[in-house]
Amino acid sequence: MGLLQGSVLMAIKLIKDHSSQPSESGIKFIYNKSFNTSKALMLYHPSDFPSFDFSGSYMPEDYTKDISRRMHYAGFHFFNELNVCRKNYWEKAYFDLRNFVFEGNRKLVFKAVNKWAPMRFMADDNSSNCNIVLIQAIAAFNPWKGIRFSTYAFTCLMRALSRINYKNTAEKMVQCESLDHLFGNNFDFPGSSSVPVSHTNSLAVLYTYFSKDCDILDEREKLILFELFGLGDKPLTSLEEVGKLLKLSKERIRQIQFIALEKLRKVLIPNNVV
Structure with a gap:
């Protein structure tokens, strides 16, 4: 194995290691081998996508996956970039894309909270907790796999509500x-x-x-x-x-x-x- 090839493999390993842990800035990304191809910038450039307002409806699944891929690509460049100005650019791009996916899928939070009947009287607190869970789900979602984001995120939200309900019940059942x-x-x-x-x-x-x-x-x-x-x-x-x-x-x-x-x-x- 040549020195150059060995260096590339080591760099990819370090990048993959970063993809499993969030940075101090809160960036967590999923590495895909297409990031190292010549067409990557054309496929995943963060500013090269149409912007729509999804406040009145759900963001389409294909659109969510496209933005998610660009978000992970921005995270990949954030860790791989040495220039401070460019690093700041990719960091901002990552969070802008993540927030865009969040706003487009925020209705999943309301759907989950309303569906979780045992805790409707705690809807405000549940919504706040679920917003955090949705952000975590966006960062952890792999858009290259054949999984629907809405299904994945909704499952995460329902599991989180189940854990919250169990914790609150355990704390208060002593009083009951x-x-x-x-x-x-x-x-x-x-x-x-x-x-x-x-x-x-x-x-x-x-x-x-x-x-x-x-x-x-x-x-x-x-x-x-x-x-x-x-x-x-x-x-x-x-x-x-x-x-x-x-x-x-x-x-x-x-x-x-x-x-x-x-x-x-x-x-x-x-x-x-x-």
Whole structure:
């Protein structure tokens, strides 16, 4: 192997190593052998593409892949460029292209958040987290493979929401182990003239939220809380048993329990402090 050929192979190896790790500037790219061909600049030049406004619709799949290839090419040149001015040019091109793909596919975030029913009451926080996930998905997506970006990114978003839901549930389920935790010895109900209410009276007021006339909880949520906490002289029922009764998984029953208790907490405790 000649010295020149060995140097080229070593350079390509270093570039591939860079492609697996983001730089200090946040640039992460996927290397493709076409970057070293004579037609690369013509195929992937960052400024050589038509610009459209996709704010009212999804960016077409072929267009997304084309911009993604140019983005990775810009990242390749960023690591390979020695001239500072040119390096800054490729860095700016990389982020401009990445942001363009992000804006064109941002509706995937809203679609994922709206689809994740257990966490709709946290839609704002979820949207912020999902925006970050979408940016990461854009950087990690390989446009040279036969994978649709929308499918890949949406899967990443749904998995992220699942992890967020699991984390939030684990943190807050301690507060939801018993309905008693909704009340304190000195708890004042709204409109009670700041007179402390006894624990017995607190539970009596709580039962009003399970009446047919109260629509704070839906019928399924009322049934689940009644079964799990043995309300109305019912024996305590396990998550698994309630799941069999409603033909739902144990984890889904846990999620509905959490959502129902959050609804009650917002009504009973205005400042949401337990």
